[in-house]
Amino acid sequence: xxxxxxPYETMKTVFQQVLQKHGFSTEKARQCxxxxxxxxxEGIYSHGVYRFPRxxxxxxxxxxxxxxxxxxxxxxxxIEQWTGNLGPGMLNASFCSNRAMEIAHNNGLGCVALxxxxxxxRGGSYAWQAAKQGYVFIGWTNTxxxxxxxxxxxxxxxxxxxxxxxxxxxxxxxxDFAMTxxxxxxxxxxxxxxxxxxxxxxxxxxxxxxxxxQEILETMRGVPIGYWKGAGLSLLLDILATILSAGxxxxxxxxxxxxYGVSQVFITIDLKKLSNYPSIENSITAIxxxxxxxxxxxxxxxxxxxxxxxxxxRQENLNWGIPVxxxxxxxxLAM
Amino acid sequence: xxxxxxPYETMKTVFQQVLQKHGFSTEKARQCxxxxxxxxxEGIYSHGVYRFPRxxxxxxxxxxxxxxxxxxxxxxxxIEQWTGNLGPGMLNASFCSNRAMEIAHNNGLGCVALxxxxxxxRGGSYAWQAAKQGYVFIGWTNTxxxxxxxxxxxxxxxxxxxxxxxxxxxxxxxxDFAMTxxxxxxxxxxxxxxxxxxxxxxxxxxxxxxxxxQEILETMRGVPIGYWKGAGLSLLLDILATILSAGxxxxxxxxxxxxYGVSQVFITIDLKKLSNYPSIENSITAIxxxxxxxxxxxxxxxxxxxxxxxxxxRQENLNWGIPVxxxxxxxxLAM
Numbered sequence: 001x002x003x004x005x006x007p008y009e010t011m012k013t014v015f016q017q018v019l020q021k022h023g024f025s026t027e028k029a030r031q032c033x034x035x036x037x038x039x040x041x042e043g044i045y046s047h048g049v050y051r052f053p054r055x056x057x058x059x060x061x062x063x064x065x066x067x068x069x070x071x072x073x074x075x076x077x078x079i080e081q082w083t084g085n086l087g088p089g090m091l092n093a094s095f096c097s098n099r100a101m102e103i104a105h106n107n108g109l110g111c112v113a114l115x116x117x118x119x120x121x122r123g124g125s126y127a128w129q130a131a132k133q134g135y136v137f138i139g140w141t142n143t144x145x146x147x148x149x150x151x152x153x154x155x156x157x158x159x160x161x162x163x164x165x166x167x168x169x170x171x172x173x174x175x176d177f178a179m180t181x182x183x184x185x186x187x188x189x190x191x192x193x194x195x196x197x198x199x200x201x202x203x204x205x206x207x208x209x210x211x212x213x214q215e216i217l218e219t220m221r222g223v224p225i226g227y228w229k230g231a232g233l234s235l236l237l238d239i240l241a242t243i244l245s246a247g248x249x250x251x252x253x254x255x256x257x258x259x260y261g262v263s264q265v266f267i268t269i270d271l272k273k274l275s276n277y278p279s280i281e282n283s284i285t286a287i288x289x290x291x292x293x294x295x296x297x298x299x300x301x302x303x304x305x306x307x308x309x310x311x312x313x314r315q316e317n318l319n320w321g322i323p324v325x326x327x328x329x330x331x332x333l334a335m
Numbered sequence: 336x337x338x339x340x341x342p343y344e345t346m347k348t349v350f351q352q353v354l355q356k357h358g359f360s361t362e363k364a365r366q367c368x369x370x371x372x373x374x375x376x377e378g379i380y381s382h383g384v385y386r387f388p389r390x391x392x393x394x395x396x397x398x399x400x401x402x403x404x405x406x407x408x409x410x411x412x413x414i415e416q417w418t419g420n421l422g423p424g425m426l427n428a429s430f431c432s433n434r435a436m437e438i439a440h441n442n443g444l445g446c447v448a449l450x451x452x453x454x455x456x457r458g459g460s461y462a463w464q465a466a467k468q469g470y471v472f473i474g475w476t477n478t479x480x481x482x483x484x485x486x487x488x489x490x491x492x493x494x495x496x497x498x499x500x501x502x503x504x505x506x507x508x509x510x511d512f513a514m515t516x517x518x519x520x521x522x523x524x525x526x527x528x529x530x531x532x533x534x535x536x537x538x539x540x541x542x543x544x545x546x547x548x549q550e551i552l553e554t555m556r557g558v559p560i561g562y563w564k565g566a567g568l569s570l571l572l573d574i575l576a577t578i579l580s581a582g583x584x585x586x587x588x589x590x591x592x593x594x595y596g597v598s599q600v601f602i603t604i605d606l607k608k609l610s611n612y613p614s615i616e617n618s619i620t621a622i623x624x625x626x627x628x629x630x631x632x633x634x635x636x637x638x639x640x641x642x643x644x645x646x647x648x649r650q651e652n653l654n655w656g657i658p659v660x661x662x663x664x665x666x667x668l669a670m
């Protein structure tokens with residue numbers, strides 16, 4: 001892969017220009033461009049620069065409505081149900097995270113369930129958004145079916161990413177993970193390199209677990225984390241996203257021509273309302289200090305808390321530019 | 336293992352008598368006995384009859400205070416902080432689940448964070464309790480340190496069980512899982528049978544993953560589900576339980592002579608408050624029907640949703656009695 005580096009501001013400007021060329025208003029183009037550029041800046045290229053072309057394609061096909069905004073359909077105290085009206089998933093998710101924080105500001109905790117929305121790209125970004133304002137964040141999305149239940153030969157579950165974040169030292173600790181052990185993007189990349197996966201990542205045609213990426217891409221049956229455990233968690237996350245938002249379930253998403261109209265949940269907690277607020281940062285620091293005080297299997301590979309890498313990558317990419325495959329970047333420039 | 340079957344009512348009566356002999360009031364003994372007998376009735380023997388002797392032991396050692404009850408320390412709208420005063424963990428957890436439902440009844444959703452409590456035994460039972468009353472349940476507990484972070488040689492994380500439940504057809508769909516791939520009880524039982532684990536369940540002394548139960552018991556380093564993913568989830572669950580309850584973290588629990596004073600979170604949602612309440616049951620049924628419509632790897636092993644087995648086992652054990660190892664039952668009778 002021929003990589004070079006594109007400055008953050010350049011990437012944002014290019015994305016905005018492409019989006020304006022394809023039917024986005026200046027303001028919507030600016031907002032969406034910022035999300036894709038910022039996800040890239042923080043090192044989540046798969047849901048940044050490398051996902052941008054598909055976002056444009058989905059807009060051109062009408063799956064994403066550039067001008068649509070979320071609407072409240074029902075309020076029940078500290079939980080609200082909204083529809084995303086098929087607007088850009090990142091803007092809908094960011095809006096609903098803010099709305100959940102407003103509810104939590106008044107009620108200690110708040111929940112927004114959002115149906116009829118689109119791919120939120122990088123779930124972790126909403127946890128960072130909430131954490132930077134002092135809120136705990138718990139959220140998840142459903143997806144189309146791409147993972148088998150335990151004992152199943154067909155993928156009837158989504159890999160339904162779950163995100164949990166807490167504020168810490170003006171940054172955040174953010175866990176953002178899908179229910180398949182590896183993303184299909186990672187499996188594809190491993191195949192291209194001619195390598196094996198480090199752990200069994202899915203099933204082959206003989207229903208055996210395998211580290212061979214080619215075999216997994218033939219079945220499209222990635223293994224759930226923890227086998228039956230991740231499969232169960234995926235099912236429950238889909239049920240909750242669906243019933244809380246009055247939205248579509250994974251099985252309904254997979255009957256469409258593409259993945260649009262997904263269901264999501266955003267829960268926030270306002271830490272400032274808690275009795276122990278002044279000591280929370282120290283409490284987290286003590287946990288992280290102990291976590292890091294372990295003996296290591298590889299002395300030069302320290303244990304990392306979720307999200308730890310982000311701060312470093314963000315700074316590197318701000319300094320040196322965002323690494324991009326030149327072929328893909330040229331394709332974007334030509335859009 | 337020589338097993339015979341003890342009727343549910345007999346088991347409950349025996350447990351109550353033992354507890355009354357060891358300092359429990361009639362009413363507290365009745366409540367605790369019911370929990371241990373009912374967990375056994377539903378097939379969760381590890382946190383029913385086989386855990387009962389340790390519960391008595393912990394009470395005699397003063398780790399569990401039979402008469403202590405939960406007290407509210409802070410209220411912030413839909414989230415409350417309580418202390419369990421080191422009372423029986425099951426009674427504290429059941430109380431706080433009910434309290435979270437009361438809050439959700441008034442606010443749509445509710446959260447109780449509980450510090451200074453004890454082992455809740457079977458986390459799933461609180462999800463069943465909530466689901467039977469029409470509430471979604473999301474809850475977790477921290478534990479002492481018994482699982483390594485990814486890349487760590489020492490166990491600095493708890494296996495922190497996470498429980499999610501939804502009401503369905505007068506029963507419930509309930510996921511209840513710890514962050515280690517296998518419980519140490521399962522690993523121990525596999526060793527006694529002279530077998531290997533079905534999947535790699537932990538690390539040996541050379542820091543290699545192994546299916547050999549003896550090797551894992553030597554290191555006490557069970558593998559997290561999904562490797563780095565389950566380790567990350569465990570860390571976040573501990574941080575949240577600790578800061579929301581103002582309670583102890585896993586690293587603090589492990590500095591004590593035994594695991595007591597754990598931290599827990601109970602979140603509930605009142606489905607009756609949602610706009611789509613009348614259609615929720617059908618929506619879940621459609622998800623489960625699709626889930627079960629898959630081709631199977633082993634045609635005689637259907638896929639099961641979490642908690643599905645419980646209803647069948649409960650009925651079998653009601654009909655025929657609860658299967659118990661005779662030696663352990665005799666030990667309980669002599670307590």
